[in-house]
Amino acid sequence: MNIEAAYDKFYASGITFDRLKYINCDDLALVFPGNENIGYRAELREKIRLWKHNNFPEESVSTLSMNSNIKNWIENQPLDSPATNSTSSEVTSVIDMVKNSKSGQSLLSLYKTKQKLDAGDRKRLLNIIVENFFDLNSKKYKIPRPHEMNKLAEEIVAIFPTENKEIYYISRKDARKTNASGNLYNRFNNLNRKRIRLDSNTSEEQNASERETLCSTNYISFKNKMYFMSGDESDAINLWSETYKYRVNHIRDLKDLTSILEEWPFYKQATGPKFLDFDFQKMYPDENFHLINNWTDMRNQLGQLYKDLLRDKQYVDLFGSVSNECVNDNSKDCILIMLLNAVLKPTSRYVAEIDGKRVTSKTTIRDAMDSCIVHITNINDLEFTYAEKVKKSMHRKEKIQPYLIVVGSDIKSLTEFYVNYGGTLQKFHSFIAALDICFKVFHVLNLEYPRESSLMWYFLQKQIYKITTVYDIKSSALCEFLTLFKS
Known part of the structure; x- marks a missing residue:
């Protein structure tokens, strides 16, 4: 867009030279709408910011006509020349980003009333923040350094106290994996369509x-x-x-x-x-009976959340069977636990050999469910089911971790409940009793949760058993779900 076109648009919008100092990001979006003008808006926004910084409030500006001065301003700030990027020196504070945006001002006002942010509010907040990191030279969104990302997350929590920092940013050290994570980190990376590889060195300290x-x-x-x-x-x-x-x-x-x-x-x-x-x-002396004692309340809370969070029709229908009086309580409990994998969706991947080639595939919700709960229609199918699980684990080069076995003509008519760990089969009178022991097996025998359903197990660990260990893998999705569950 050339200078004359920009001038005409400002003039048509009633923006005079003396009004220019009041313009913000939302105003620019109205004057220059459309995705094709994103870079242009970012360039103008930065030049206006620098102009304000250099001219106000040190000296006042008299009322000048649009024809004489707004055009001069545009001409003195060449639109095709590189501009200084605000991220090159110091990151603008989140509160300034929010207050300088009409969307942000609306968000602050909304928060005063609701005292919480929902998923839509968080998305708006992220959009406000990342827009301030557009790099004019590379035409990409510049990713803040780890300490800057951490500071942004801390500032978000300072402005919105009911939020959890780990929803927005988890450092690679805290996440105990190769890449950092969190909604803020993911947003920057998704915008630029690139992934950053980081080295993570973790070690277990032992008292010799x-x-x-x-x-x-x-x-x-x-x-x-x-x-x-x-x-x-x-x-x-x-x-x-x-x-x-x-x-x-x-x-x-x-x-x-x-x-x-x-x-x-x-x-x-x-x-x-x-x-x-x-x-x-x-x-864990104080956590032994948490699941048994608190399951009734948890069942009701999960039911309320599933009404809002489940989207896939097959899982919505499965959840609908929980309200059916013909379905026994054990089956309802099993369904509610299985559906945790549908809202805490698996993010892991596995590598398998197909026709002599190594192929990387994403774990599905069904994979996650099968990794923790195996349904069979007849107890005589146990041997065949275990053989299939062994075959699958060898194909994916993974260990078989402890898992539950439920028996019934279908998932809504369960009658028997088992836990299998290392080929040892233990029978229990109820699904919750089996789930309780299966969870304890992981901790007592120092075993890792299966990667496919790890978020489900971490949810039980943190929400029900109230256990935190130095080996926990942090997840922004889990943190967001825990926050939602508690509220």
Whole structure:
């Protein structure tokens, strides 16, 4: 767009020279609408910003006619010349970005009333912020440096206190993965259609002196006695308590489920859930009964959220069966847990060989559901189902993690409930009891959640069991869902 065209548009919009200092981003969007003018608007916005900075409030401007001065201003600020980018030196504060935008002013006013932001409000806020990072030289949105991104997220929380910083930005160190994450980080990267590769170095710190002390003759002696015991529970529980500290560190060293069950065979016995419960209560004394005690309230809260968040017709229909009186409570509980994977959608990918070629595929919602809950119609299908799971894990080069098995003619008519960990099958009287032990297996035996359904398990960990560990993988989607759940 040339100078004459810009002049005509300003004139037609009633923008005189003395009014120019009041113009903002929203005004420019009205004067120069359309996606084809995004770069042009950004260039004008930056030049107006610099002009305001250099001329006001140090000196006043007398009322001048449009014909004499607005054209001179445009001519003195060549539209085809490079402009200084505000991100080259110091990042503008979020509060200034918001206050300088009509959309932002509306957002502030709305927040005063609602005291919270919804998904649409967050999107508006992100758009306001990223617009201030348009780089005129590269014609791209410049991605702030990590410390700048972190500062932006902190400022957002300072302006909107009910928001959670991790919704907007999680550093790669906190995320414990290659790339940083969060809505703010993702927005910048998606706009430029590029991905940034970062190195992440994480290490597990171990107390060597404590480990050496725990590997004493007494502990090993107790453990050996348990290994050869026939399963007398009254005698075993005392030895089990005595060997707890040694067992925790020993399991951490083994890092293999088969080896753990061979070294500590009481986990495999019919009374195994009692020993798992014992160890979990030792690890987390105040969290042992959270799921059992709080499930009724959680069931109601999930039901309310699913009404708003579920979009896919097959999952909407599945959720609809929860209100059917003919569906038993265990089936309803199973469906509600499965549907967590439909709102906390999996983000992982897996590599498999197809026709001799390595192919990367995205995990589906069905993959996520199958990784944590396997439905069979007959108990005789157990062996076949396990063989299929082994085949799938070998194909994807992944381990088989603990999972639940539910039995019934269909998912709405469940009658039996099991947990499978390392080939050990434990039966439970209800779905929630099975879910409780399956969750505890991961923590007691120091196992990772399956990648496909990890967000579902992390939701249970943080919302129900109130557990946070140094090994947690942070997720902006999970953080946003937890915030929504609590509100």
